[in-house]
Amino acid sequence: MANLRDDALIQIGQKAKDAEISLRTMGSERKNRSLLQVAEGLIHHSETILSANQKDIDQAKENGMAQGMIDRLLLTSARIEAMAEGLRQIAGLEDPVGEILGMKQRPNGLLIGQKRVPLGVVGIIYESRPNVTADAFGLCFKTGNAVILKGGKEALYSNQAIVQTIQTALEQCGVTPFAVQLITATDRSVTQEFMKLNQYVDVLIPRGGAGLIQAVVNNSTIPVIETGTGNCHIYVDESADLDMAVDIINNAKTQRISVCNACESLVVHEAVESKLLTALKKKLDEHAVQLRGDEKARDVLPDITPATEEDWGTEYLDYILSIKTVSSIDEAIAHINRYNTGHSEAIITQNYANAQKFLDEIDAAAVYVNASTRFTDGFEFGFGAEIGISTQKLHARGPMGLLALTTTKYIIYGNGQIRP
Numbered sequence: 001m002a003n004l005r006d007d008a009l010i011q012i013g014q015k016a017k018d019a020e021i022s023l024r025t026m027g028s029e030r031k032n033r034s035l036l037q038v039a040e041g042l043i044h045h046s047e048t049i050l051s052a053n054q055k056d057i058d059q060a061k062e063n064g065m066a067q068g069m070i071d072r073l074l075l076t077s078a079r080i081e082a083m084a085e086g087l088r089q090i091a092g093l094e095d096p097v098g099e100i101l102g103m104k105q106r107p108n109g110l111l112i113g114q115k116r117v118p119l120g121v122v123g124i125i126y127e128s129r130p131n132v133t134a135d136a137f138g139l140c141f142k143t144g145n146a147v148i149l150k151g152g153k154e155a156l157y158s159n160q161a162i163v164q165t166i167q168t169a170l171e172q173c174g175v176t177p178f179a180v181q182l183i184t185a186t187d188r189s190v191t192q193e194f195m196k197l198n199q200y201v202d203v204l205i206p207r208g209g210a211g212l213i214q215a216v217v218n219n220s221t222i223p224v225i226e227t228g229t230g231n232c233h234i235y236v237d238e239s240a241d242l243d244m245a246v247d248i249i250n251n252a253k254t255q256r257i258s259v260c261n262a263c264e265s266l267v268v269h270e271a272v273e274s275k276l277l278t279a280l281k282k283k284l285d286e287h288a289v290q291l292r293g294d295e296k297a298r299d300v301l302p303d304i305t306p307a308t309e310e311d312w313g314t315e316y317l318d319y320i321l322s323i324k325t326v327s328s329i330d331e332a333i334a335h336i337n338r339y340n341t342g343h344s345e346a347i348i349t350q351n352y353a354n355a356q357k358f359l360d361e362i363d364a365a366a367v368y369v370n371a372s373t374r375f376t377d378g379f380e381f382g383f384g385a386e387i388g389i390s391t392q393k394l395h396a397r398g399p400m401g402l403l404a405l406t407t408t409k410y411i412i413y414g415n416g417q418i419r420p
Contacts, residue, residue, distance in 0.1 A: 008185070009193055012148055013200025015178040016121045020146040023179055024118045028095040031142055034173040035091040039084040041169035042134065042162070046080045052161035053130065060154055068258040068317045072128040073155055083134040083162075086379060090138045093383070096402050097144050100411075111413040116406045118144035120202035124387070125150045125191060125216055127208035130158035135378070137166055137180045139387050143405040146179055148201060150194055152208070153186035160184065195220040205400075207388045210315070225400070228391030229315045230260030230343040232373045235332045235358070237349035238271040244370065245348040246279050249321075252346070252372040254287040258317050260389060261344050261376040265312065265322045267332045273325055274300045284321065293323035312339045329354050333361050340364055342391035344373040365391055365398035 042049070053075040060070050096116050103113035122145045126132045133149060140147035151159040159182055167177035183194060195204065198221045206216035210229045217224055234252060236245045252263035268276055277300045281291065291297075291304040292311050298304055304323075311322040312335070326332045336345055346368035347358040355369045366376040376399060378386025383401030390396045396404035 006193060009183070009190070009197055010200075012181050012183065013121070013197050016146040016148050016181060017200050019176045019178040020118070020121050020144075022176055023141070023146055024097075024120075024144040026144060026175075028097075030173075030175075031095065031144075032091040034170060034175050035087045035138060035141065037173050038134075038137070038166050038169040039087040039091075041165045042080055042084045042087070045161070045165045046077060049080060049158065049161045049165065050075060050077070052157040055157040056130075056155050063154075065154065066318070069128055069154075071256070072258040073130070073158070075130055075158060079131060082379075083131050086135055087138045089379070089383075090142050090402075093142070093402060095142065096406050101408060108417050109415060110417055113411050114408040115411050116403075117409050119405055119407055121146045121148065121200055122387075122405065123148045123150070123194065123197070123201040123204040123222065125194070125204065125206045125208070125212065127152040127212055128154055129207075130155045130162060132207055133159050133162045133182075134166070136387055137163075139383075139400075139402060139405055141179055143402050145405055146181075148181050148183065148194075150183045150191060156184065156186060192219060195222060198222045205388055225388070225390055225396060225404075226392040227388035227400075228260075228341045228343060230262065230373075230389070231264050231313060231315045231339060231341045232261060232344045232346075233265045233267055233336045233340060234263050234346045234348065234373065235267040235326075235329075235336065236269060236272060236276055237329060237332075237347060237351060237354050238269040239351040239354065240269075240272060240276075240348040241350060241370075242272060242276050242279060245276060246283050248346070248348060248370070248372050249280060250283045250287075252374050253284065253289060253321055254319070255372075255374055257319055259374075260315070261373050262317070263321070263346075263373055264314065264316050265324065265339070267324045267326055267335060268297075269329075269332070270296060270325050270327050273297065277301055277323070287319055289319045289321055291321055291323060294325050296325035297323040315341070329357060333358065337361075337363050343389060344368065344376040346371060346373050365389065 099116040101114040105111050122140050124136050163182040170177050201222050204220050204222040205225045206213045207227050292307040293304045294307050307322050342364050344366040345362045345364045349355050359367050378399040378401050381399050386399040
């Protein structure tokens with residue numbers, strides 16, 4: 001069986017390499033027309049996709065999947081429309097492929113410049129969220145990359161339906177359907193083999209929980225762009241508008257609990273803690289959010305759960321919020337930098353100097369002043385969609401749009417020069 005799996009993966013890799021050859025030179029107009037055709041295909045076949053998704057949802061419930069994870073898995077007509085709109089937005093964005101990044105003449109007459117080009121074949125390993133399937137295709141296709149997808153078994157029916165819809169639309173446009181392929185085998189050994197397909201795959205991007213990401217980082221022989229987990233904090237400064245703070249925290253915590261940009265930890269200045277927590281608890285009680293606080297927070301709210309050291313570093317993906325009390329912005333920044341995952345952090349303040357200090361000193365991919373962490377998203381940043389939120393510092397950081405899926409090559413013009 002292992003040899004059969006190896007052969008199947010090699011065939012997928014070869015088809016992706018062949019597809020990439022035609023994609024890298026495809027013109028922007030043709031790519032955009034194809035993306036719009038795929039968007040219409042998703043809408044036209046939404047009932048088929050929803051029916052497949054329901055099979056995944058039923059199976060997830062039978063297996064006792066947590067509600068937050070079921071929310072990640074769930075597709076609705078509105079979410080399919082959002083997937084289609086993401087593709088339309090990508091079609092409307094400027095194509096980065098072919099951009100010339102400067103051209104300088106050397107003393108010997110050589111003209112040396114850089115040109116933006118596709119990465120090649122992109123592999124993506126992800127969990128639960130079938131909308132990633134369409135987003136990943138759209139971004140990779142626009143940038144001339146072929147993409148091989150390995151979704152989680154919990155979303156298998158949904159992913160199959162979406163990929164089939166995309167491939168059908170591509171064929172209608174006269175484009176190779178192997179621009180996107182889905183690995184349908186669900187056993188872990190196939191995933192392990194995929195991580196070592198460096199003969200065909202140029203970069204591997206994991207999207208999911210900490211366990212998946214670390215498994216890919218530790219085992220892949222393909223270069224990895226790490227998309228990290230989101231232990232996101234909101235710090236309420238002593239000068240904060242507390243009504244604003246309550247609204248922002250409520251949005252960041254409860255608007256959608258299952259996503260990596262949701263707030264997991266509140267850091268609050270002791271000068272405003274009593275008034276803030278009293279008002280905040282009333283708001284969060286509407287969503288049955290469990291609060292876990294330090295000693296000072298429990299002086300204000302005696303009935304909440306005591307926080308442990310583990311809470312400070314936990315991405316809950318649930319209706320749970322930890323509360324840490326501080327006596328200064330320096331203490332807040334130190335706490336956040338110690339426990340965050342480099343994703344998204346926010347300060348609520350009316351003090352300009354504190355806002356700038358927070359922006360300068362917090363080490364994260366996205367840092368906010370007086371806004372919800374929920375905006376760390378390719379769609380919200382105007383990228384149309386995103387391939388993931390990179391929490392590493394090489395090549396790409398933050399929401400990864402089109403530019404993050406390209407690299408550069410040097411182009412040199414001469415007129416007969418030889419090196420002496």
